[in-house]
Amino acid sequence: MRLRSRLLVAGLACAGIVSASVEPDRRQVHIVRAANTTLTVEVVGTDDPARVAMLQRWAEEAARATLPPSGRFPLGTAHVRIREIDSRDDSPVPWGQTSRDDAVSVLLYVRRDATDEELRADWTAVHEFSHLAHPHLGDRGRWLAEGLASYHQNLLRARAGLLAPDEAWRRLDAGFRRGEAAGPGPALDAIGRRRDGTMRVYWAGAAYWLEMDLALRRDHGTTLPEVLDRHARCCLDGTARVMPEDFVAALDRAAGIDLFARRYRDYAGITTFPSLDQSYRALGIAREGDAIVLSVSPETRALREALTAPLRPAARR
Numbered sequence: 001m002r003l004r005s006r007l008l009v010a011g012l013a014c015a016g017i018v019s020a021s022v023e024p025d026r027r028q029v030h031i032v033r034a035a036n037t038t039l040t041v042e043v044v045g046t047d048d049p050a051r052v053a054m055l056q057r058w059a060e061e062a063a064r065a066t067l068p069p070s071g072r073f074p075l076g077t078a079h080v081r082i083r084e085i086d087s088r089d090d091s092p093v094p095w096g097q098t099s100r101d102d103a104v105s106v107l108l109y110v111r112r113d114a115t116d117e118e119l120r121a122d123w124t125a126v127h128e129f130s131h132l133a134h135p136h137l138g139d140r141g142r143w144l145a146e147g148l149a150s151y152h153q154n155l156l157r158a159r160a161g162l163l164a165p166d167e168a169w170r171r172l173d174a175g176f177r178r179g180e181a182a183g184p185g186p187a188l189d190a191i192g193r194r195r196d197g198t199m200r201v202y203w204a205g206a207a208y209w210l211e212m213d214l215a216l217r218r219d220h221g222t223t224l225p226e227v228l229d230r231h232a233r234c235c236l237d238g239t240a241r242v243m244p245e246d247f248v249a250a251l252d253r254a255a256g257i258d259l260f261a262r263r264y265r266d267y268a269g270i271t272t273f274p275s276l277d278q279s280y281r282a283l284g285i286a287r288e289g290d291a292i293v294l295s296v297s298p299e300t301r302a303l304r305e306a307l308t309a310p311l312r313p314a315a316r317r
């Protein structure tokens with residue numbers, strides 16, 4: 001299955017252990033600015049100016065979809081490299097990864113014949129750019145890192161108008177189902193890079209971040225994007241290796257609350273898939289067979305819409 005195989009590929013690639021080579025003679029660089037932060041977007045593997053411009057536009061749109069409420073990227077600078085490749089993969093972006101060697105860079109392999117429409121409908125770039133909001137968390141924190149990117153890959157696209165909100169919820173649920181279908185295994189923080197644990201790493205991790213986002217909105221008058229933003233502005237070092245316990249403790253400090261670290265301890269040790277019952281009740285999501293039904297009650301609808309609504313300019317501070 002396309003999505004499953006792509007997730008496995010992305011799961012192996014996403015923690016930043018590989019550096020890509022560069023073809024200096026074929027670089028095409030575009031700078032994306034957001035307040036005092038920048039992303040340099042480089043295209044490698046094609047000289048066609050129209051194609052280069054389209055790929056740069058696509059990357060910029062995906063990167064801007066992940067902009068925090070402050071309107072600044074989480075890191076002061078990061079590098080994006082788009083490499084065109086010949087591939088028979090169904091996906092327009094057969095491979096994506098974020099590397100954290102001396103600097104943070106996002107690498108996206110794009111199928112040479114991928115269309116603008118196919119690329120804008122794909123989740124990989126938003127997933128990879130979402131990784132810029134956390135530090136290098138190592139194998140024990142892989143579920144936190146991949147969970148955050150997986151949680152955001154659909155909801156942020158809905159927020160940016162790249163995906164219909166109902167479809168974002170359907171895809172998030174489909175991901176959770178893949179995680180559940182993987183069955184029990186080692187504790188989340190002990191799975192590391194085991195391939196048979198990939199689905200649980202991605203989607204149990206996403207369940208953690210969904211639970212955090214809902215708890216922040218319900219009990220603390222803030223949101224996950226706001227807390228990640230605050231943390232990025234005070235404390236994020238994109239290349240430093242940070243223990244997962246220290247990252248969640250830093251999020252608690254940034255928000256002035258006791259939430260992330262407490263639930264981290266529960267999630268890190270689980271050997272099954274976490275219950276979605278409480279989150280789904282709050283969101284008004286019910287499963288019927290392979291589908292989901294979204295409640296029309298005003299309260300649950302307002303919460304769902306808050307998670308997929310565009311950021312208001314007033315919220316950008």
Ligand SMILES: [Zn+2]
Pocket residue numbers: 010011014015127128131145146149
């Ligand atoms: Zn990833």
